[in-house]
Amino acid sequence: MTGNTYALLLVGVAAGVTALLRFLPFLVFRKHTPKIVLYLGEVLPCAIMGMLVVYCLRNVSIFPAAHALPEALAVALVVFLHRWKHNTLLSIAAGTVCYMFFVQAVFK
């Protein structure tokens, strides 16, 4: 097997398994959507978004706590800006620029 064939094979596996995970719930509940899934569709978005935030921050070490300062400050800024102005682009841009400044220039 040449290098390219092997690489193509692995790309195919990654693509196939990813698609399978994405399609699986839709295939299982193809005919009709059970009440329990309707309920989960209502409550899961908030829970998953909380989980995704933690997922994004999973590699932040909190021992010592100072290591988590760039993330903590940038998240606090995003929360503050968004509660105040409710401007998605502003909150994200300001938070990101601030975080980049922290990790590149302040907390090296």
Added chain:
Amino acid sequence: MHRDNTLKYSFLASLPVLAGYLVLGIGFGVLLQDKGYSWWWALLMSATIYAGSMQYVAVDLISAGASVAAAALMTVMVNIRHLFYGLTMVDKYSDTGWKKPYLIFALTDETFSLVCSPELPEEINRKKYYFFVSLFNQCYWVAGSILGAAAGAALRFNSAGIDFAMTALFVVIFIEQWEKTSFHFPAVCGVVISVVCRVVFGASGFLIPSMLGILAAMLLQKKQAEQKLHLQGKDRQAEEALQNAQARPEMCSKGEEIQGGMR
């Protein structure tokens, strides 16, 4: 008219992802180029796999000469959270017709965050919004990765920390969901259970326990939660009427009244 509005609205909604995906896509393209793969590999992988972190992992797997079984298992581990997205969107995507297979295929973290609970104005076509947002996001990702692979060296700048854009996007959507309801049990569970699992199981293994924990918490509290949400016995039409009322700015106070009255 409708179409134009929806197109524009979807594009504006996807702007935060545009910034994030271009940069992360370029990062992926540069990595691919470093390993000796040309731009069309970036196109192929971003078009067919279309899962950010998994594509980074796939490059490592290929360079390391991993077996097919190992690659498949790794993909399940990295992408298992997509099961949750599907579970959440089963009903919302049920009436999307020919768009449905693509919508499901393109359901990444970022796309999910834009489609899971958007408050769309009345004149916006919900199904087209799903489709445009999904398509735009993938275009950004594909364009970024090709750009990175083709012109990687020239595009390099000190981008350390720029991936925080995605964290910020999720934080913003978390806040918006929080403000939309006074029933915070799911949101609090999502954060608390994930943090506890992260501490107990470590960064690489906490996602599956978190998902199981969240699922268990939601199911255990189903009765109380449904009382709060007043889902039981509420037919779909009433629900949609409520959503429309909430989506119209001038009707906002009325929407809150309806919601308040149901609790």
